[in-house]
Amino acid sequence: MGGKKEPFALVWKKHKYKYIMIAPFAVIFIVFTLLPVLVAIFLSFTTFNMVEAPEFAGLDNYVKLMVHDPIFLTAIKNTLFFAIVTGPLSYIMCFLFAWMVNDLPRIPRAIMTLVFYAPSISGNAYLVWKLLLSSDSYGWVNAWLMKLGIVQEAVTWLVKKEYIMPILIIVQLWLSLGVSFLTFIAGFQSLDKSQLEAGSVEGIKNRWQELWYIILPSMKPQLMFGAVMQITSSLSVSQLSIDLVGFPSVSYAGHTILTHLHDFGNVRYELGYACTIAVILFFIMLFCNIIVQKMLRKLG
Amino acid sequence: MKVIAFIKNKYYRRKFKRRNRSIGGDVILFVVLAFFGIFSLFPLLYTLTSAFKPFSEIFMYPPKLTVENPTLNNFFDLGTIIEDFTIPLSRYIFNTLVITGLGTFGTVLLGSMAAYPLAKYEFPGSKLMSNIIVYALMFSTSVTAIPNYLIMSALGIVDTYWAVILPAVGGTLGLYLMKNFMVQVPDDMLEAAKIDGATEFKTFWKVVMPLCKPAWITLVILSFQQMWGTTGGVFIYSEELKPLSYVLSQLVSGGISRTGVASAVSLLMLIVPIGVFVFSQSNVIETMATSGIKG
Numbered sequence: 001m002g003g004k005k006e007p008f009a010l011v012w013k014k015h016k017y018k019y020i021m022i023a024p025f026a027v028i029f030i031v032f033t034l035l036p037v038l039v040a041i042f043l044s045f046t047t048f049n050m051v052e053a054p055e056f057a058g059l060d061n062y063v064k065l066m067v068h069d070p071i072f073l074t075a076i077k078n079t080l081f082f083a084i085v086t087g088p089l090s091y092i093m094c095f096l097f098a099w100m101v102n103d104l105p106r107i108p109r110a111i112m113t114l115v116f117y118a119p120s121i122s123g124n125a126y127l128v129w130k131l132l133l134s135s136d137s138y139g140w141v142n143a144w145l146m147k148l149g150i151v152q153e154a155v156t157w158l159v160k161k162e163y164i165m166p167i168l169i170i171v172q173l174w175l176s177l178g179v180s181f182l183t184f185i186a187g188f189q190s191l192d193k194s195q196l197e198a199g200s201v202e203g204i205k206n207r208w209q210e211l212w213y214i215i216l217p218s219m220k221p222q223l224m225f226g227a228v229m230q231i232t233s234s235l236s237v238s239q240l241s242i243d244l245v246g247f248p249s250v251s252y253a254g255h256t257i258l259t260h261l262h263d264f265g266n267v268r269y270e271l272g273y274a275c276t277i278a279v280i281l282f283f284i285m286l287f288c289n290i291i292v293q294k295m296l297r298k299l300g
Numbered sequence: 301m302k303v304i305a306f307i308k309n310k311y312y313r314r315k316f317k318r319r320n321r322s323i324g325g326d327v328i329l330f331v332v333l334a335f336f337g338i339f340s341l342f343p344l345l346y347t348l349t350s351a352f353k354p355f356s357e358i359f360m361y362p363p364k365l366t367v368e369n370p371t372l373n374n375f376f377d378l379g380t381i382i383e384d385f386t387i388p389l390s391r392y393i394f395n396t397l398v399i400t401g402l403g404t405f406g407t408v409l410l411g412s413m414a415a416y417p418l419a420k421y422e423f424p425g426s427k428l429m430s431n432i433i434v435y436a437l438m439f440s441t442s443v444t445a446i447p448n449y450l451i452m453s454a455l456g457i458v459d460t461y462w463a464v465i466l467p468a469v470g471g472t473l474g475l476y477l478m479k480n481f482m483v484q485v486p487d488d489m490l491e492a493a494k495i496d497g498a499t500e501f502k503t504f505w506k507v508v509m510p511l512c513k514p515a516w517i518t519l520v521i522l523s524f525q526q527m528w529g530t531t532g533g534v535f536i537y538s539e540e541l542k543p544l545s546y547v548l549s550q551l552v553s554g555g556i557s558r559t560g561v562a563s564a565v566s567l568l569m570l571i572v573p574i575g576v577f578v579f580s581q582s583n584v585i586e587t588m589a590t591s592g593i594k595g
Contacts, residue, residue, distance in 0.1 A: 021414060228434060
């Protein structure tokens with residue numbers, strides 16, 4: 001939102017071109033993104049089973065969700081725990097690895113970028129973890145633990161409730177060098193090299209000082225973008241949980257807000273209720289986003 | 301110590317341009333990168349080798365990362381399955397090319413074009429639009445699928461390529477990404493272009509886009525990958541319009557006897573995005589090595 005401030009009375013002609021440039025995107029965005037969201041928000045105040053017409057229900061869904069749905073509380077608890085661990089951690093990982101990779105010569109840099117980005121390059125490559133953690137002795141992890149004598153018999157990794165959350169966290173971290181990581185890499189690529197040179201003249205002694213005093217402040221827009229991406233992705237985990245630990249997971253140990261939504265939206269066809277869950281999740285994300293943006297603004 | 305002095309002379313003095321770098325720091329970074337690199341790569345190597353394992357080795361105890369008797373049988377099996385399709389494979393490939401091509405092109409072009417005015421100017425409605433774009437990223441797409449379906453059937457585009465292309469183009473991630481890079485384009489460069497008589501669009505195309513090349517290349521990669529992986533879901537139900545990833549994901553769900561074939565499929569589905577990634581990244585690194593954009 002930087003840029004110069006223009007007086008309101010400035011030629012309409014100048015603004016006209018801006019609107020024209022936005023228009024093609026705006027039309028598609030309004031029809032295929034905004035309108036569906038507004039419909040979903042409307043549906044959250046109704047009872048809707050996709051067969052009969054939606055019936056207005058006021059705040060019933062919200063009351064039911066907050067007061068009469070103990071599983072939803074489990075889902076919120078799991079999601080927040082998952083997000084508090086994976087969100088900041090993966091954010092820092094994305095930035096640090098991008099920074100380290102950026103310091104490499106050209107060809108090793110290209111290779112390492114690919115290595116870190118590879119897990120998120122294919123949609124369901126994470127299913128390989130299912131093989132690795134398979135609960136019989138053919139699973140790679142079990143086989144080696146047994147061979148080394150650490151465990152006597154195969155551990156059922158994906159159905160023991162105390163292992164479910166840690167496994168989901170590890171796999172998510174493995175997957176998380178994605179959008180933000182690439183964005184940071186691109187951010188480093190468009191960094192002004194002359195600033196770094198000026199810094200070293202002005203007494204920046206080592207790479208850590210350079211990172212803190214020059215790089216971080218000038219990468220703010222990318223950092224903001226990365227923060228939004230990490231917040232949304234860490235709070236909207238669902239497919240990973242469903243694929244790895246099953247749905248519903250044992251004792252709801254891998255149950256998240258979005259798997260709860262999946263339950264009502266895709267299994268029970270209570271779409272009104274599912275929309276209510278989406279609205280609540282939206283506000284949780286919004287809240288996290290406000291906090292993180294405030295923190296980032298203090299940087300530099 | 302002599303060795304270190306030698307390395308210092310050979311690499312560090314020659315590249316005196318590398319300011320503020322110590323060998324100690326380099327070693328630490330190297331160790332960290334190597335450790336996490338292996339962690340990152342391991343499961344994918346497992347996929348890679350599994351694709352070349354004969355059936356007997358897939359279920360061997362203890363399982364190994366390496367292949368003892370590499371075979372192409374998994375790929376031949378895949379070939380036989382594909383031959384039995386009622387619709388030729390080339391048709392699925394064509395569908396994927398159209399969807400991926402148009403989707404990526406539309407996302408990058410329209411998103412960037414809209415991002416430019418929002419990033420560099422304030423005008424009535426710009427703040428509202430900028431906010432809505434960030435908020436839209438936070439609304440779960442799984443509940444918007446039904447309203448989306450209703451809108452599409454009203455427009456009569458269900459079961460066409462557009463049913464997967466347009467929602468992707470209307471997503472806000474691309475615009476938000478571009479906008480965050482475009483804010484960094486110095487105002488005086490835009491001023492200079494305008495003094496030379498360039499229109500807004502020309503400034504965008506000739507000045508802003510070249511400067512933001514790393515950003516839009518990143519968007520090409522992200523968007524390509526998203527479109528490549530799309531299965532069409534409920535929006536495309538005609539078999540002859542389904543994309544490649546749909547058929548291949550059908551194969552994978554064939555149970556335990558298809559574990560090898562599934563690995564072969566995963567491998568094949570990975571190759572194209574990796575190719576696109578390598579090609580576009582090497583492109584960026586070359587062009588951006590010398591110039592930065594921040595003023």
